[in-house]
Amino acid sequence: MLQPQANETAAASVAVKLPEFWKNDPAMWFAQAEAQFVLAGVTRDATKFYHIIAKVDQSVLCHISDLVANPPENDKYMSIKARLLSRFEMSAQAKMEKLLNSCDLGDMKPTHLLARMQDLTAGLKVDDGLMKMLFLQRLPGSVKAVLTIHDGTLSKLAEMADKMVDTTSTHVAAVAPPPSSQIGDIDGQIAHLTAEIRKLKEFTRSKHERNRSSSRTRPDTDDETVCWYHRKYGVQVGTSTESRRLSILDRTHSIRFLIDTGSDVSILPATRKDKTKPPIPFILHAANSTNIKTFDKRFLYVDLGLRRRFSWLQT
Structure with missing residues (x-):
């Protein structure tokens, strides 16, 4: 008959299915791991400790090799958690730099962009006015022009931006082909511009040749050290x-x-x-x-x- 400790270990091995360690967001990875421990009824410190070790690859394992080789007598799980958070969690300065310089809309929805920005500001004292300005700065110009004068919360602004972006992306402008008379005018203008460009090239070439000849006879008194x-x-x-x-x-x-x-x-x-x-x-x-x-x-x-x-x- 299995002992209670063995029962817990056997149940945990079936119920706990952790993803691979998230180097870019270790805090959320541990939050998910602890949620699975609660659902699976895992309470033993050693069981949690070995589940964590099983889900880190070699590039992460080198940061906790001493804990793996010689596990502490007590608080095994908290020791490995603290070590990984200290090595992989983004610093406050790095979060601020990424918020200011690298957090762009791209192909994300505005609500997803706001969630990403709020995740970066977790633990930082960022003024709501600055946060609103940075968020609006990353939206398309037509959307930003409307939302700048709106006094709603950031969440409300992001939801409105989602609807505006979805609406503008579904409209496709139909362009009618220009009449033949306009095509003829355009051809004439192109020919005229081509002739002007040819004249400009000839003028530039002759001017360059004159400058080269004058540079050979320039007095030695010129200050060559000045750019x-x-x-x-x-x-x-x-x-x-x-x-x-x-x-x-x-x-x-x-x-x-x-x-x-x-x-x-x-x-x-x-x-x-x-x-x-x-x-x-x-x-x-x-x-x-x-x-x-x-x-x-x-x-x-x-x-x-x-x-x-x-x-x-x-x-």
């Missing part, structure tokens, strides 16, 4: 012609931004008012590996002298 942009535009590309850094001016705020094609974020100097706030979890790192505190993230509408203004997320 072409500074020789041509001077202070328009920087604070002075002695600078080697390119920058661009925002006409609205009179702020000059450094042009750096290798940067990942755009930053603004913190004001005295900003420094009275507690730092946010988003931390920058200087070239000497020291941490740089940040105090806020805000959208700045900049005028770069082009045809329209741009919305730019600044740290």
Whole structure:
């Protein structure tokens, strides 16, 4: 006759069917495992411990090899759970960076996007206003324009966005073929543009040849250490012609931004008012590996002298 302990082990081996360990969401994986333990009536610490070991692959097993080789006398399950959560759970900073930079709508429904964003903010103190702004920023323009003026909850906004996206995706515009007269006009315009492009190429080629000949006779007194942009535009590309850094001016705020094609974020100097706030979890790192505190993230509408203004997320 089987003992109670053996009965539990035999029942657990049949009733508990855990999925493979989720490296990208260990907390939810343990929540599902514990739900199965309750349904199967598994209460023994050792039984839970060995079920967990059975569902991790070799890439995960190396993180708990000491616990597998020498299981602790007590709290086996809690020990292995704490170890795996500490190794695979996303940090607060990583969650914030992913929320700000990598969480896009793609082919998801807006309600699914919101659920993903709320999962990333679990345990973080994210303001509802910021959450609404980030959510609306990732929606199609036609949907965002309508929902921006709506005061409902985020869940309600996401449900409305689902209906709007479904509605717009079902409408297919029927395009009538243009009449033959318009086709003839288009052909004429194409021929004219082709001739203009040919003239432009010839002009550019002759100008390039003249520049090459003049560069051979340029006096030696020219400052070859100054880049072409500074020789041509001077202070328009920087604070002075002695600078080697390119920058661009925002006409609205009179702020000059450094042009750096290798940067990942755009930053603004913190004001005295900003420094009275507690730092946010988003931390920058200087070239000497020291941490740089940040105090806020805000959208700045900049005028770069082009045809329209741009919305730019600044740290």
